[in-house]
Amino acid sequence: MKKIQTHSFILLLFLLLGIQRGFAQNNETTRRSISSLSSYIDVPINEATGIPDINIPLLDVPMPNGSVNYPISLRYNVRNYDNVYGISDVGQGWSLFAASLMYRETGDIDECFKINYPSDWRQDIYYYNILGLSGKFSVKKNVNTHLFEVVNLSPTNRVKIGITDNSTAALIRPKEFTVTTDQGYKYYFHKIDNYQFECFDYPLKSGVFSTYYLSKIVNPLDSEIATMEYQIQEKNIPGEIIKRHCKIKSIKTSKGEVSFDFTYDSNLENTVNDPYWLTKITLKNPAGKVEYSYIINTSISDFPSSDPKKRKRILNYIRKNDQDDLKIEQTVFSYENSGVLGKEQGILEKITTPGGGIVEYKYEEHSYSNNTNPSPEKMGKRIKHIKYYKNSIDTSAERTLNYDYNVFEGSTSSGYKYYGERNEYNDGKPVSYIIYKNVKIGETGKGYIKKTFITPNDYPKYKTEGTDVFAIYFWPYYNITRWGLPSKEEVYDEQSTLLSFKETKYEFYQYEHSDYDVKITPEYSWPGSQMVSSKLSYIKAIQQKESELYPNQGSIDKESKIELNTLNFKPSYIKSVTNGNIKEKFMRYPTNVPGYSHLETAHIIGVPVVSEEKENGKLLSRSKVLFAHGSLLPTSILSTNIADESSKESLKMDQYDDQGNLLQFTNTAGIPTALIYGYNQSSVLAKIEGATYIQARNLAQEIISASDEDQKLGTQASQQALLQALDTFRKKPYLSGYQITTYTHDPLIGITSTTPPSGVTQYYIYDKAGRLQLIRDKNGSIVQEYQYRYKNYKD
Incomplete structure (x- = not known):
């Protein structure tokens, strides 16, 4: 097993997934496991939220030619320990990252009117998750053409979304979606879940497909590189909806197969647990021979209730076995019983690593400065400290990280309670979370780091119209700053001597089209008293200054700047300055560059085709990648002779096969x-x-x-x-x-x-x-x- 990765910071800039509950009765089993995934989107994993990223990498799906990175892992999010939807198929707090899916946002009682009056209805919102790339889009009818169109509501992802449907004139029923990345790879999502829902206490069949699962991945040459199979089971309950269970069964490529084993227990249908739970993940070679496997051991705990329906599944250990099913290594998990008399199953407390070391987590309640309620709702947990032990015998930690969320040099919390978009609802409640402006991370005996984050309050909302009682506000750059962007980092030793600092600045821009309008849940309001809106925004450029300080020896100063191409959000300009020495790199991509229109058509827009490097203003190199004769693969590289500005082929890619494998290349000598x-x-x-x-x-x-x-x-x-x-x-x-x-x-x-x-x-x-x-x-x-x-x- 790969070592556990506890990343302190993973920056997520965009809304990824959302889930609603109401009268619409979507797939309960799917929802239980999807809801655990949504916690990674509703609240990002970074130090500004106080939530550590606890990630257990297992394996990578063997893809041909390293074409696509397809990792499989288990991740723990402390927000999921109190998940109101239920427990996932790998246990309380845990999520399996293996299958990619897409699903339609379901409303409440309005779903009834959507069936009865479809032509008058609002646009559909869909959410997708593709191997770490997540976002949302809408499908709406064009009032002029009367055709259904896709609007990308996560425009910085720069994916191309296609739709295959059997729509009537008034109601869209997509059968399949295709998502094409900026590298030209296509991901096909096929409809699986056709759900029913209750309309005024009467079960109706909607005819609308709600959930789509990834069925295959195709490379830019239209060659299939991976296929997915699913285990599907339907259960008819008299007088109720049809329940459909869908679990990933296998991922197959030309280099092997990853299979997943789930166990089903009908007695868990009406409990907080997913009636399916993961028991094994196996990697096989193309001959079907097992290379190794992971045993996923879970159990139903005795806590937190005497009611069996409320007892939760927990993950006990992950064991890696070899070809002969003999144990190689094992990772063990322990949970604290934090309730009175031990009657409440607590959150993850310890991880015993394959090497025998112990990682211990201690959490505490969130606190925030805009808390005016004498009896505030609990906002979940934040990390207080993480301790590392060499083994289970040691009583003293080898390393301890302590977290402080107060205003620097003060005793009040730097936290603030923010809300998500108006359509991000769970059980009728708006998604809310705490973002901390200041976080101090101290390591016993070694010093501390002070981190400052940009939050929405750095770009406060302002009133655009209305009265003080019925006000309309606009909150700029909310979708970016709501996650807490890193702004400043200062490193001190144990004597509080500044050792280094880093400062980051951003250039923000916003989309003006009405498709990108965002409604935000008001912070203080009674129904109808406030309206808060924003527009989707993006980062155009990032500037950073760094200094390493040496007592009596001066400092090493660095500056950097990255400008992003707004057509694909890839770097177009990179500048670095170290003690006065300036290095620059310029990059151009296929869009709007003559000779590359066929790449645009195939949506291969994220591949640099022209690059140039300079040092202190002097040109060092210039190269151009050619895709001649309509090829979607590189055919040659032109390099510029700096002395006379002449160009020549430095490498020629002469021939490929139908899988995109390079069969022949020729060097500058013609060999x-x-x-x-x-x-x-x-x-x-x-x-x-x-x-x-x-x-x-x-x-x-x-x-x-x-x-x-x-x-x-x-x-x-x-x-x-x-x-x-x-x-x-x-x-x-x-x-x-x-x-x-x-x-x-x-x-x-x-x-x-x-x-x-x-x-x-x-x-x-x-x-x-x-x-x-x-x-x-x-x-x-x-x-x-x-x-x-x-x-x-x-x-």
């Missing part, structure tokens, strides 16, 4: 290099310097077939057959004049052998957990050895 792919076009088998691909291809059929067979069988015999075929390939008389390097692979682990032109082969041996263990030479002698040791755990 070609051929690349032979095997393992069903997923990995390089041979590199032949000096030969063209056409010259090498006809001689490579045997090694390609042998690699495909090795991938299919995955046996020692099939690998030996491949090694023999590669040896024969290298010795072919026709190739004797070329420099040849050959490779073998385990599709899920990595390279298993390399043979350079010298003919000296090295073999890479892995243990049953997929970790590199030995490197041997051709005679079997050990060149390098790796050892891994973990403390044992009691079962």
Whole structure:
């Protein structure tokens, strides 16, 4: 298992997901697990909120050619320990990040009118989550064309959203959505959940699809690189809605498969728990052989109620097993019982790591300065300190981090209670959260860090019209500042001597179109007394100043600036200044650049095609990536000779296969290099310097077939057959004049052998957990050895 990552700061700038409950009865089971995910969106994970990011990375889905990063992990959010929707399929407070989904926002009793009077109805709002990229969009009817259109309500994501529907003239019923990223990859979301809801206590079938799940990923060449399967079960309850359970079953690629095992218990249908719970995640190679697996152990606790329906599932441990189902390592979780007489199941208190160390978390109640209610609602927990122990025996922490949220040099809280958009509702209550202006993080015996954040109050709302009783306000840049942007960071030693500081400034801009109007829940109001609005905004540029101070030796000063291209929100200009030395980089992207319109059409707008570097105003380099003849893949790189401003091809990419694998390239000297792919076009088998691909291809059929067979069988015999075929390939008389390097692979682990032109082969041996263990030479002698040791755990 990869080590636990407790990140202190993950900046989320945009609203990602939202959930509503009311009369509309959407998929209860889906909602339980989705609601735990929404906590990462309603309140971002960063120090300004007092919520630490507790992340357990498990594995990455094996994608061909590293095309898409698809991590699978478990994450804990302290806000979920008191989740009103119910407990997720991995336990209280925890969320599984594995499946991507899209769902329609459901209203309350208004859903009844949507069915009866569809042509008069408002636009639909959809939320999506794609491998860490999340946002929302609306579908509305164009009053002129009478066609349904998609409006991207997270415009800085720069995704292209397509829709396939079987709409009537008045009511849209999308069957499938396609989301294309700025790299040209397409994510297909297919409808799965067709829900019913109650209208005036009478079950009606809406005919509107509410939830869509990712079904496949396609590369820019329209080649399928991953497919997803789901476990679906429907349950008809007389007099009630149809309940549909949907869980991710497998993710398949040409390099392997990740499968998920869930267990179902009908007795949990009407409890706070998801009746499905995750029990196992398995990684398999293309031959179907298990590489390793994770056992997810959960149980229903005895707390917090004597009512079995209110007892919550908790995550006990995660165990990684090898190919033979034997334990490699284990991570254990402990929870505090914070209620009276131990009758309330508490929040996550300890994590025992695979190495035997202990990470201990202590929380406390939030406090905030705009709290005028003598009996305020509880706003959840914030981190108070984190302690690290070498092992379970030590009573003294090796390291302690203490968190203070008061105004610097003061005793009052720097926190302020903010609200989300008006359509972000849970149980009829607006989403609210605390953002702290100042956070002080002290480490026992080492000093402290003072962090200052930009909050909405740094750009306060102002009245645009109305009276003092019925006022209308506008709050600028709210969607950006509501998360708490880092503004200043000062590092001090234990004697309060300033060691370094960093200051960050931003340039904000806002969209003017009415599609990007945002309604905010008023802070102080009774119904109808206040209206607060904003507009979606974005960051155009970021400036940063840093200094490292050395007593009696001066300082090292740095400045940097990043300007963003507003057509794709990628860096267009990067400047860094260190003690007066200035470095600059300029970048242009396909949009509005002659010769790249076909990339725009394919929505490949996030790839830089022209770059230039300078130092102290002097041009150092200039290059241009060409995509000639309508190619969606690079065909050559032009480099500029600084002396005379002439251009020449520094690298030519001559040929690709249908998967986007580069088959041949030519260097500046005009010498070609051929690349032979095997393992069903997923990995390089041979590199032949000096030969063209056409010259090498006809001689490579045997090694390609042998690699495909090795991938299919995955046996020692099939690998030996491949090694023999590669040896024969290298010795072919026709190739004797070329420099040849050959490779073998385990599709899920990595390279298993390399043979350079010298003919000296090295073999890479892995243990049953997929970790590199030995490197041997051709005679079997050990060149390098790796050892891994973990403390044992009691079962």
